[in-house]
Every structure is written in structure tokens, then in C-alpha cells.
Amino acid sequence: MNKKEILLLSKLAFDFILKLKDEDLNSLIKGEKKITLIDNKKNLKGKKINNKEEKVEEVIDKVYSYSNKDEALEYLNKFNVIDLKKIANQANVYIKSRNKKSEIIDRIVEGTIGAKIKMGILQY
Structure with missing residues (x-):
């Protein structure tokens, strides 16, 4: 994976995280929820x-x-x-x-x- 692909993947992850509600973020951190494709x-x-x-x-x-x-x-x-x-x-x-x-x-x-x-x- 090259640097450009890594940056694109990081942006996708960041965009996804920005969309989450606080309670979903907390559940994700605690392991109560997971991210799926x-x-x-x-x-x-x-x-x-x-x-x-x-x-x-x-x-x-x-x-x-x-x-x-x-x-x-x-x-x-x-x-x-x-x-x-x-x-x-x-x-x-x-x-x-x-x-x-x-x-x-x-x-x-x-x-x-x-x-x-x-x-x-x-x-x-």
C-alpha cells in the first residue's frame, strides 16, 4: 500500500468517525460495537x-x-x-x-x- 492509499484510507476512517454519535463512539471504544463493511x-x-x-x-x-x-x-x-x-x-x-x-x-x-x-x- 502506498502513501496516497494510506492517506485516502485514513480520510475515509476519519469521515466515518465524524458521522458517529457520542454514544456510538463510546460503545465502539468499549468494544460493545464494531465497524463492519x-x-x-x-x-x-x-x-x-x-x-x-x-x-x-x-x-x-x-x-x-x-x-x-x-x-x-x-x-x-x-x-x-x-x-x-x-x-x-x-x-x-x-x-x-x-x-x-x-x-x-x-x-x-x-x-x-x-x-x-x-x-x-x-x-x-
């Missing part, structure tokens, strides 16, 4: 949402393209709760079944571009 190609790949031509992965790509949290919030607000749960699932963002629409949107944004925004802040 999930195949992103499973489940919802190619599945349409909102009975439109937009696919889940296209929505996630579009969210990742935003550099501003408000733009992402506005974009995701057009989807219903069922579709937001599909998006969160495919983006590997943990949500509870009883989360409200606004909470799901916040978690998706935090779980996707939130880390990118934080990394941008850390670069200064």
Missing part, C-alpha cells in the same frame, strides 16, 4: 424514488456535489419520508424508524456532506 452495490442500486426518473444513487451523488448545507437541505426537502429513508439507507446513514422528516434530512446531510464541510473547516 457493507457492499454499496446491494439493495437500492438503480431503484427509482418518488415514482420519478431519479434514482437513489443519483440523489446521493447530487447531495455530495453540494458544498453548502442549506442547498442540500432545500434539495432533500422535496422528497417524502419513505424516499428519504431509502436515500439514508443507501448512503449508510443511520436513522430511527420514528424520525421526523426534518430529522432524517439533517442526518442525511450530516452523514454525507457534513464531513466534507468539517474537513474544509479543518484545512484552514
